[in-house]
Amino acid sequence: MRERVRAWRPLESIGLDIALAGLLMAVPILIGLASSDGDLLLDALLIAPLVLRRRAPVVSFTTICLLLLVQTVLVDTSRYGDVALLFGLYAIASYGPTWAVWGGLGAGLLGAVVATVDWLVGPNDARTTTVSLVALATVVFASWLLGYLSRTRRAYVAALEDRAAQLERDADQQAQIATAAERARIAREMHDVVAHSLSVMVVQADGALYAARRRPEQAVETLRTISSTGRSSLAEMRKLLGLLRDDGTSGATLAPVPGAADLLELVEQLRASGLTISLDVDGDLQRVDPATGLTTYRIVQEALTNTLRHGGPDVRASVDVHVTGDSVRIRVDDDGRGSTVAADGQGHGIVGMRERIAVHAGKVEAGPRPGGGFRVAAVVPLEVA
Incomplete structure (x- = not known):
């Protein structure tokens, strides 16, 4: 079952990413933000790489950054599709390799500076420009931080799962060791209890067989001893087996060792x-x-x-x-x-x-x-x- 879940997760993630990209592309159409087909095409190009934001976060984020760079050269105003940068930044901080996590933060902050310079420097005063730069940088950093926290949480959960699996393996090993030790202990007790009595019985039986021809009365006494020893051994075996089968409710008594x-x-x-x-x-x-x-x-x-x-x-x-x-x-x-x-x-x-x-x-x-x-x-x- 676990293998089936692992095989389904990539399909699940790309399906959700396609749905997210489709929803983001539908927003400007539904609320009338797009003034022309060219605007819709530009927004669609910026949002489309989000389809791969979890499967290939570096490729997705790099593509968005390159498209934003082209937008900066061709257009002097912000676009609705620029929100793709925030989603891409979250994705690379959450799913990207370690080097790309910090590289993505640097690229995002650089984008905030470039956007401020491209959109606001000129007719606006320094205070407005500074406030806008801080606001853009804050939004960029917040998107990156949310992704990084998500990454940290997944790593923590994975560590807990690994630790739980290791504890389960250790518990199984300890149970196997304890079982082997208990089997060896039971084998020793059965050997010492049974083998001794059986050896005595065998020797006495041989003596009784020899004495039966010349001293029948001694053979009878020896047979009585064999019978007594056998009954004693049988009683000890019953006690031992009763203790092994005891579930704590039978009231079995422990014989003194x-x-x-x-x-x-x-x-x-x-x-x-x-x-x-x-x-x-x-x-x-x-x-x-x-x-x-x-x-x-x-x-x-x-x-x-x-x-x-x-x-x-x-x-x-x-x-x-x-x-x-x-x-x-x-x-x-x-x-x-x-x-x-x-x-x-x-x-x-x-x-x-x-x-x-x-x-x-x-x-x-x-x-x-x-x-x-x-x-x-x-x-x-x-x-x-």
């Missing part, structure tokens, strides 16, 4: 799945702020989940958490074979760790450790109260 103080419960849950874990905590976990505590919990959870998935049988892991005055230092080691497992390109755990650490301006390292096994080491700065 885990923190550093929940590490013991996490370790006990993984020990129940058969993973041997030693936990060493130095410092008070209760004083860790919620944001840092959640990051600490998720890093330990992801590291131990990877150990459970990739470490192999009889793997042992150690978790060291040291709370200092300005940070939480985490180290998770295992002696499994996870460092030798080829990456399949489907894992997002390490990426999620790095993204979480980046939010706190901390650092994390993950890779094989000396002597075999895998190590995850991270430093999470504490938030300043």
Whole structure:
């Protein structure tokens, strides 16, 4: 629609200019100002260039000035068609290039001087001549000033439109950035919530399959644990999906997020799945702020989940958490074979760790450790109260 409007505007402007020129040419006929066909022709020649006053303001104004110069040589009196100079001056101040704007003002003032000299110098006294010159110059300047103000207003409106368009583009970019960040955050939460529970369930299911042949009672207990873990994961998924779909009117409640103080419960849950874990905590976990505590919990959870998935049988892991005055230092080691497992390109755990650490301006390292096994080491700065 906007392109159609732009294509129609030139036709609109030239149509209005033709109507203006026609109206100006009809005035002397209607009120009897023209005394002969020659007068009508001269007025028509002066007014005709106004048809191009917006499409070609320099050409239109220059043509009018040349015709007025010819009139000065041939005729010693003013003509009705001289009003074309005022309309042409307005047009060049409003639509012409910058150099022509000031050139048009100079030409108009020069025309006022030439007209005064040609029409009034001689029989009139100096006072009359001066008053006439000032009056003509004032009319010329007023016409030019109106055009210049119109030009300034259009430039101001165009600047506002450009600024509005830029703000709209910036808003779209900010919305895209926010959307991407939110998608990444949701992906991290779903990975940490679901992948951990599913890994525990898979390991326990394998253990139940093995125990079913020799220890049926242990297999039954393991299946109960799998069922409990699955129901817990399903409940967490329902809460997460409910929050994503919540429009603010469903009354969905927010479950408390885990923190550093929940590490013991996490370790006990993984020990129940058969993973041997030693936990060493130095410092008070209760004083860790919620944001840092959640990051600490998720890093330990992801590291131990990877150990459970990739470490192999009889793997042992150690978790060291040291709370200092300005940070939480985490180290998770295992002696499994996870460092030798080829990456399949489907894992997002390490990426999620790095993204979480980046939010706190901390650092994390993950890779094989000396002597075999895998190590995850991270430093999470504490938030300043």
